Structure formats: C-alpha cells, structure tokens
Amino acid sequence: MKPLGRYLRETLINLSRNALMSVASVTIIAASLVLLGGLYVFVSNLNALVAKETAKAEVTAFFQPGVSRETVDKRIREISKYPGVAEVTFVSKEELMRRLFPPDNPHAALVQKEMKFPDGVEVRLERPEEGKAIAARIAKIAEVRRVNYGAAVVERLLAVKRAINLGGTVAVLIFALAALLTVSSTIHLTISAREQEIGIMQLVGATAWYIKGPFLLEGMIHGLLGSLVALLVLATGYGRAYAYVEQRLPFIQAVDPGSVTPALLALLLGAGVAFGLLGSYLSVRRLLHVG
Amino acid sequence: MIEFQDVTFSYNGSAPALRDINLKIEKGEFVFVVGQTGTGKSTLLRMVYRELVPDRGRVIVAGRDVTKLRPREVPYLRRQVGVVFQDFKLLPKKTVWENVAFALEVIGATKQDKFRRIPRILSLVGISEKSDSFPHQLSGGECQRVSIARALVNDPPILLADEPTGNLDPQTSFDIVQLLNKINIRGTTVVVATHDRDIVDRMHKRVVTLVDAQIVRDQERATYQEE
Numbered sequence: 001m002k003p004l005g006r007y008l009r010e011t012l013i014n015l016s017r018n019a020l021m022s023v024a025s026v027t028i029i030a031a032s033l034v035l036l037g038g039l040y041v042f043v044s045n046l047n048a049l050v051a052k053e054t055a056k057a058e059v060t061a062f063f064q065p066g067v068s069r070e071t072v073d074k075r076i077r078e079i080s081k082y083p084g085v086a087e088v089t090f091v092s093k094e095e096l097m098r099r100l101f102p103p104d105n106p107h108a109a110l111v112q113k114e115m116k117f118p119d120g121v122e123v124r125l126e127r128p129e130e131g132k133a134i135a136a137r138i139a140k141i142a143e144v145r146r147v148n149y150g151a152a153v154v155e156r157l158l159a160v161k162r163a164i165n166l167g168g169t170v171a172v173l174i175f176a177l178a179a180l181l182t183v184s185s186t187i188h189l190t191i192s193a194r195e196q197e198i199g200i201m202q203l204v205g206a207t208a209w210y211i212k213g214p215f216l217l218e219g220m221i222h223g224l225l226g227s228l229v230a231l232l233v234l235a236t237g238y239g240r241a242y243a244y245v246e247q248r249l250p251f252i253q254a255v256d257p258g259s260v261t262p263a264l265l266a267l268l269l270g271a272g273v274a275f276g277l278l279g280s281y282l283s284v285r286r287l288l289h290v291g
Numbered sequence: 292m293i294e295f296q297d298v299t300f301s302y303n304g305s306a307p308a309l310r311d312i313n314l315k316i317e318k319g320e321f322v323f324v325v326g327q328t329g330t331g332k333s334t335l336l337r338m339v340y341r342e343l344v345p346d347r348g349r350v351i352v353a354g355r356d357v358t359k360l361r362p363r364e365v366p367y368l369r370r371q372v373g374v375v376f377q378d379f380k381l382l383p384k385k386t387v388w389e390n391v392a393f394a395l396e397v398i399g400a401t402k403q404d405k406f407r408r409i410p411r412i413l414s415l416v417g418i419s420e421k422s423d424s425f426p427h428q429l430s431g432g433e434c435q436r437v438s439i440a441r442a443l444v445n446d447p448p449i450l451l452a453d454e455p456t457g458n459l460d461p462q463t464s465f466d467i468v469q470l471l472n473k474i475n476i477r478g479t480t481v482v483v484a485t486h487d488r489d490i491v492d493r494m495h496k497r498v499v500t501l502v503d504a505q506i507v508r509d510q511e512r513a514t515y516q517e518e
Contacts, residue, residue, distance in 0.1 A: 006396075200380055203340070204445070205370035206397040208363060 010214035011221060014190045021186040022222060028182045029226025029275050030233070032175035033268050037234045039168035040267055044255050046161050052253065053154045059123040059135045060091075060148040065116060067143045072119055075141055082137060084130035085123055093117040118145060129158060176275060179226070183219050183279025191215060191283060212284050216277060223276025227268040234264065292318040292449065292480045293339055298348035300334060308334040310504040312348070316482060318448070321475040323491050324484045325515055326501035332484035335501070336451045339482070340372045341365050353448065370398055373442030373450045373479075377457035379434040381426040387413070387437050388422040394441045408444055416440045416470060432463035439470060443479070450474060452483045456490060464490055488515040 015022050061079075063072055072090065080088045091099075096117045101108040123138070125131050135149035191198065201211050238257055245254045298312040309331045316322050324332045337343045338350045341357045349356050353371055360368060381390050391412065392405050400408070413419045416436040426434055435455060442450060452471060456464035468483070468490045475481040485491065491498060491514060498513040499506055508517060 196380070197382055200382065200393065201397050202366075203369060203374055203380070204394040204397050204441070205366040205368075207366045210397060 007213045007217050011217045014194075014214060014218045015221065017193055018186060018190050021189055025179075025182045025186040025222045025279075026225045026229065028175075029179045029223055029272055030229035032172065032179040032275065033227050033230030033272055034233050035168075035175050036172045036271055037230055037264055037268050039164070039172060040264060041234065041238055041255075041260055042164065043161065043168070044260055046157065046164070048253065048255050050154060050157050050161065053157060054125070054127075057125055057131055057154050059125065059131055059138060060120060061123065061138045061141075061144050062118040062120040062146045063143050064145045065118055067119065069119075071143055072121075075143060076121055078141075079121065079123060079138060082134055084125060084127050084134055086126045087124040089122045089124070091120045091122055093119050096120060129155075131155075176271075179275045180279040180282065183222050183276055184282045186222065187215050187219055187280040187283040188286075190218065215284050216280050219276040219278075219280025220273055221276065222279070223272035223274065224269070225272075226275070227272025230272070231265060231268050234268075235261065292316055292320070292353060293482070294349075294351040295335070295338070296349040296351070298338065298345045298350060300338070300343060300345045300347075307504045309338075309345070312506060314499060314506060314509070316480060318480055319475070319478055321472065321481045321494075321496045322483070323494070323496055323498045324482060324501065325486060325491055325498055327486060330501040331504045332486075332501055333453050336374075336453050336482065336484050339449070339451055340369050340374055370445055371447050371449060373439075373445070373447040375435070375438050375442050375450065375452040375455050377454035379426070379431075379438040379458075381434055381437055381441075383426050386423050386425055387418060387429070387440075390426070390437055391441045391444050394444050398445060408446075409440075412440045412444045415443070415474075430463070431459050432466060435459065435463075435467050436470065439467075439474070443474065447479070449480045449482070452481070452485075454485055454487075455483060456485065456487050461489060465493060468494060491515040 063075075076088050076090060079085060093116075096119075097112060097115075100117075101111050105111075123134065125134065131149050132155070135147045138144055139147040198211055235257070238260070242254050242257050245252050293314075293316040295312045295314040298309055299307055300309045301307040312331075312335065314335075324335060326332055334343060338345060339352055339357070341350075341360060344358050348358075350358055352368065355368070357368055382393065385393065388409060391409050395405050395408065409422075410419065413422055416439050418433055418436045418440065421429060421433060421437075426437070429437065435458075439450075439452075439455075450471070455471070456467055459467060464487060471481050471483060472494065495512045495514070497511050498508070498515065500508040500517075510517070
C-alpha cells in the first residue's frame with residue numbers, strides 16, 4: 001500500500017476510535033481560530049479607519065497679523081522640510097473667510113467687515129503619530145500665533161489598536177495553548193489505544209516516520225477541520241455584521257468581506273494546520289521513542 | 292553473527308543485570324541461554340535487537356556494533372532479527388494472515404510479496420489452515436506458531452525466542468522447539484532464552500548458563516544442568 005494511502009486509512013481509524021476527543025480537539029482549535037480570525041478582521045477594519053482618518057489628519061497653523069507674505073513663504077519652505085510632513089498649503093485670510101462664511105451666508109458681509117482673519121497654512125502629514133511633534137515644532141516659530149492639530153481621533157484610534165493588539169495577542173496565545181494541549185491529549189489517547197500495535201511495529205522494523213506519520217496527519221486533520229469551522233463561523237458572522245453596518249451605520253465604512261476573506265482563509269488554514277501538527281508532534285515525541 | 296564483548300548493564304543504576312558478558316554465536320548456530328528468572332536472559336536478548344544499550348562493552352550483530360547505531364538505523368537492524376515472546380504479542384483484532392502480513396506491510400512489501408511469502412511461512416510453521424482465524428480462536432501452541440511466522444516472514448538471518456514455551460504444555464513446548472530447530476536447519480541462527488529444563492535436555496544443543504548476571508557455563512551439546 002502506498003504510504004499516503006496507509007496514513008489516511010490509519011488516521012481515519014484513529015479518528016473514529018477517538019471520536020469524542022477528536023470533536024473536542026476540533027472545537028477548541030476552531031474557538032482559538034475564531035478568536036484569531038476575529039482579531040484579524042477587527043484590526044483590518046481599525047486599520048482602514050486609521051488610514052481614512054490619517055488621510056484627513058493635518059496640522060493647521062495661523063500667523064500673527066501683519067506677517068509679510070515673503071516671511072510666510074519662507075516659513076512654508078522650512079516646514080515642508082520637517083520629517084513626517086507630506087505637503088504644506090498656504091491658506092490666505094480671504095480663503096479662510098470664504099471657507100468659514102461662504103458668500104451665501106447671511107452674516108458673511110458683517111463678519112468680513114468686523115473680523116480680522118489671519119493667513120495660515122495646512123500641513124498634511126505622512127505619519128499621523130508624528131503630528132503632535134510637528135505641531136509643537138511649528139508652534140515655536142515666532143511668527144506663528146496658533147496651531148491646531150486635528151488628529152486626536154487618529155491618536156485615540158492608534159491607542160485602541162495597540163491595546164487590542166496586545167489583549168488580542170494574549171487571548172489568542174492562551175487559546176492556542178489550550179488548543180495545543182487538547183490536540184496533544186487526543187493524540188496521546190490514540191497512541192495509548194494503539195500501544196500494542198506500535199510496540200510490534202517497532203519490533204518488526206518500522207521506521208519512525210511509518211509510525212509517527214498517521215498521528216501527525218491526525219493532528220493536521222484536527223487543525224484543518226478546526227480552521228474550516230472557524231472560517232464558516234467568521235465568514236457568516238462578518239457577512240451579517242457588514243450588512244448590518246452598511247444598512248444601519250452608513251458613516252462607518254467597514255472593510256468589504258470579499259477583500260478580507262482570502263487573507264483570512266490563508267491565516268486560518270495556516271494557523272489551524274500549525275496548531276494540529278504541533279500538538280500531535282508534542283505527543284508523538286513524548287510517547288514514541290522512535291528515531 | 293552475534294558477539295558480546297565485555298558487556299555490562301544495569302537498570303537505572305541498580306545491581307547489574309548483566310556483568311562482563313563475553314559471548315560469540317556463529318552464523319547458523321542454535322543456542323539455549325538458560326538460567327533462573329532474573330538472571331539476565333531477556334536482557335541479553337534485548338541487546339541484540341537494541342531494545343537496550345549496554346552501559347559498557349560492545350554488541351556486534353551481523354558485523355555491526357549495534358550500540359553505536361543511530362536511532363534511525365535501528366529499524367533496519369530489527370529487520371535482520373526476528374523476535375518471539377512468551378506472550379506471543381499478536382494483534383487480537385487481526386486474523387492469522389493479517390498478523391503475519393503486518394510485519395511485511397511495515398517494511399513496505401508489495402501485495403505480490405505478501406501473497407508469495409505468507410502462504411509459504413504459514414506452511415512452514417504448520418498453520419496454513421488457520422489463516423483466517425483470530426488469535427482468540429487459536430490454542431497457545433498455534434498462537435506461538437503465528438508469532439514465529441510473523442518473526443520469520445521477512446526472512447531475517449537471526450531468530451530470538453524469549454521464553455517461547457513459557458505458556459505452553461510440555462508436548463506443545465517440544466513441538467515449538469522442534470519447529471525452531473527446523474528453522475535453524477534452514478540456515479537461521481536461533482537463540483532461545485528459557486528456563487524449561489525439559490526441552491533443553493531433549494534437544495542437546497549449545498547451552499549458555501547465566502547465574503547472577505554472569506555467564507557461568509558455555510557448553511556444546513549440553514543439557515540444562517552440568518553433567
């Protein structure tokens with residue numbers, strides 16, 4: 001019999017003999033992967049939101065009244081060279097006035113007459129996390145009267161992302177450990193049930209891989225089934241959540257399920273097979289004293 | 292074929308199970324290793340198929356020092372050494388044919404190989420008509436014949452039997468030893484560890500006696516007790 005055929009046959013026997021533990025093993029792998037995949041989907045959405053807010057994030061600076069256009073241009077050239085700055089745009093007092101009080105505004109004429117607007121600049125950022133430092137640096141320029149940094153939302157989002165990454169990683173690690181131990185225990189039981197057979201295999205000259213192969217394959221199948229279950233749960237769950245958000249909360253632009261699925265599939269399959277293989281390898285190494 | 296050179300071994304630091312063993316068994320010999328329970332007979336055999344590795348000394352099997360084998364080389368040594376035990380070690384859910392075939396499957400034998408070798412070996416051990424029976428349907432003697440068939444189906448040059456008659460009545464024991472003799476005549480080196488005085492006395496083969504982990508006698512055409 002071809003080795004792969006034998007591996008599959010033996011693996012199916014093992015799975016059927018240990019059906020209940022196999023179900024437990026697949027379930028815990030699936031739970032870990034739902035958590036891992038859920039974290040991935042959540043962080044993907046958060047990243048998209050951060051990217052969107054980042055694109056909007058900018059530092060606005062206003063000059064003292066009476067600063068000449070030449071000085072303003074000089075400062076613009078200086079600011080453009082700051083690290084993390086993508087683009088600096090001059091905003092004249094007239095432009096600013098137009099933006100705040102468009103001509104169709106009934107108070108526009110009065111405001112124009114009574115209020116004095118300063119010239120300013122809009123600084124678009126390459127990296128939002130540097131916005132605060134750039135704003136502080138611009139504030140030190142003598143001719144600058146006031147600086148606004150409008151990316152507090154991005155900063156908060158980044159902080160949330162960091163916390164979720166940390167908490168999520170810890171949770172995934174705990175679940176992964178539980179999954180490894182469950183797979184390992186299941187394979188342990190299978191090996192114990194076939195102890196006599198394995199002893200005879202070793203006696204009559206079976207190679208280590210001949211003996212180990214079906215158990216490793218069994219672990220891999222647990223992982224594979226776990227990842228398929230997790231994928232089903234996540235795809236269905238996220239599909240529904242996406243539809244809900246699209247309908248009820250249109251201001252939140254969630255990541256399209258179609259664009260997240262291929263990476264999710266690869267992540268879940270890879271992690272599932274790795275959990276299964278590693279879990280079974282731990283038992284095989286501990287129990288089978290073969291080369 | 293098998294050589295022990297100054298071999299000493301103890302289980303987990305307890306008193307030696309074998310001490311300063313020097314023994315040479317030539318190709319095609321039939322040797323009884325005798326002694327009371329706990330004198331080191333089984334330990335001696337287990338070193339030949341590298342179930343155990345001596346604390347000191349060398350064990351040479353078919354020209355190779357098996358104490359120096361890497362773990363992945365051990366299976367290939369074991370294909371050269373058939374082993375038979377007192378408790379037969381048959382798989383209860385497999386038929387006679389399947390139990391014997393198991394040893395061939397493990398080494399990757401083809402279907403044709405199995406159909407060529409198994410009937411021949413079952414015929415040699417005299418159990419052809421029971422090939423579809425399960426172990427629980429067989430007598431002790433028949434189980435031991437299946438166990439011998441499994442050990443020999445791969446044609447190993449060495450056959451080790453560890454108390455092969457321990458569970459059998461005197462007549463069946465003698466039949467089994469006669470079978471081992473027949474196998475030896477075909478060219479297989481046979482080493483039998485036993486404390487069955489009767490079969491040793493009736494066979495008049497080379498006898499190696501162990502007492503307190505040491506060889507105290509090694510005599511050709513001997514009986515159990517020194518005459």
